[in-house]
Amino acid sequence: IVKPINTYVLVEKISRVLEWQKRAKFNVVIVDDQQTMGEFYKTMLEQAGCNVKFFKSAALLFNSLEDLSPDIFLLDMNMPDVNGVEIAKMLRQEQKFEFVPIIFITAEENKEEHLLALEAGADDIITKSLPIQQITRQINHRLMRASELKAFVATDQLTGVLNHGQIVETANQTIRLSNRRKTSTAIAVIDVDRFKLVNDHYGHLMGDKVLCVLGQLLSASVRETDHVGRYGGEEFVIVFVDCELDHAARKVQYIKDTFNRMKFNSEGTKEQFSVSFSAGVVDLLAFDNIQEAIGSADKALYKAKEQGRNKVIK
Numbered sequence: 001i002v003k004p005i006n007t008y009v010l011v012e013k014i015s016r017v018l019e020w021q022k023r024a025k026f027n028v029v030i031v032d033d034q035q036t037m038g039e040f041y042k043t044m045l046e047q048a049g050c051n052v053k054f055f056k057s058a059a060l061l062f063n064s065l066e067d068l069s070p071d072i073f074l075l076d077m078n079m080p081d082v083n084g085v086e087i088a089k090m091l092r093q094e095q096k097f098e099f100v101p102i103i104f105i106t107a108e109e110n111k112e113e114h115l116l117a118l119e120a121g122a123d124d125i126i127t128k129s130l131p132i133q134q135i136t137r138q139i140n141h142r143l144m145r146a147s148e149l150k151a152f153v154a155t156d157q158l159t160g161v162l163n164h165g166q167i168v169e170t171a172n173q174t175i176r177l178s179n180r181r182k183t184s185t186a187i188a189v190i191d192v193d194r195f196k197l198v199n200d201h202y203g204h205l206m207g208d209k210v211l212c213v214l215g216q217l218l219s220a221s222v223r224e225t226d227h228v229g230r231y232g233g234e235e236f237v238i239v240f241v242d243c244e245l246d247h248a249a250r251k252v253q254y255i256k257d258t259f260n261r262m263k264f265n266s267e268g269t270k271e272q273f274s275v276s277f278s279a280g281v282v283d284l285l286a287f288d289n290i291q292e293a294i295g296s297a298d299k300a301l302y303k304a305k306e307q308g309r310n311k312v313i314k
């Protein structure tokens with residue numbers, strides 16, 4: 001039984017008590033058959049800076065599922081048509097939601113029921129009898145952990161840029177978006193020149209250092225909305241969002257010159273040396289998928305290598 005609550009007064013209080021970090025706008029999906037309950041959590045989380053979608057039944061949720069990319073699901077357990085445990089099972093079968101945290105907020109106190117929910121794929125069970133501050137803190141904690149994990153899984157550990165899987169996925173999303181909006185997006189494939197020699201002359205650790213510096217230089221040189229990833233080995237990819245091919249090529253040329261001017265100090269051989277890279281740049285709009293685009297950028301890159309390296313070709 002839910003007591004009537006003055007949502008707004010309570011929300012005010014909670015936001016002040018929690019001093020919720022607003023750094024990220026999290027997407028929250030709530031499923032609860034009770035309008036008051038759902039709206040209560042919705043308002044509370046919106047006050048905390050989240051984007052919230054509230055559904056009153058499983059059917060309504062599954063109707064919109066394709067368009068959702070939630071950072072967390074908050075599910076009620078007992079609902080008249082399809083209950084929360086069944087919803088959790090179905091969500092866990094979708095690859096897209098495999099790792100999205102599922103929290104049950106429920107009046108159900110029966111531990112057996114809780115166990116079933118956990119087995120269905122839930123991460124936390126929170127009972128509605130808990131103080132509201134406790135509930136919100138638990139949700140917040142789960143969101144923070146999930147976003148840390150997501151960032152960790154997406155990152156290349158040597159260089160700090162996106163890893164192979166993530167840059168490919170991000171580039172594919174960008175292709176779809178720019179095709180729909182008819183905006184220009186360019187992609188650059190960058191390959192360090194004669195990198196094998198760097199390893200052979202100065203050692204693998206020095207090679208790693210060079211890759212790390214290049215990754216940082218690339219990240220620092222592009223816009224916040226662009227994407228940098230390590231495609232593999234000594235190859236990097238940059239996705240220039242909302243950017244004409246010519247502009248992207250000039251930008252890569254500029255980064256190339258900056259990189260080439262950098263001096264590395266080899267402790268082993270007491271030598272100073274510099275490194276160059278070659279790059280191929282193409283317009284993403286000309287391609288349906290990222291594999292084709294990268295293939296074409298690779299061809300341009302190959303030309304740059306043939307023409308003596310330390311070059312950018314579009």
Ligand code: GH3
Pocket residue numbers: 158191192193194195196197199203204205206207208211232233234305309
């Ligand atoms: P090119 O100018 O034609 O690109 O010559 P290259 O020597 O750069 O090309 P090649 O593909 O022959 O060599 C790439 C080298 O990069 C070989 C591989 O051992 C090295 N490499 C790949 N990943 C790493 C890494 O994570 N760290 C280090 N230190 N070396 C790496």
Ligand code: MG
Pocket residue numbers: 032033034076077078079
């Ligand atoms: Mg209910």
Ligand code: MG
Pocket residue numbers: 191192233234235
């Ligand atoms: Mg290579």
Ligand code: MG
Pocket residue numbers: 191192193194195196234
């Ligand atoms: Mg190379």
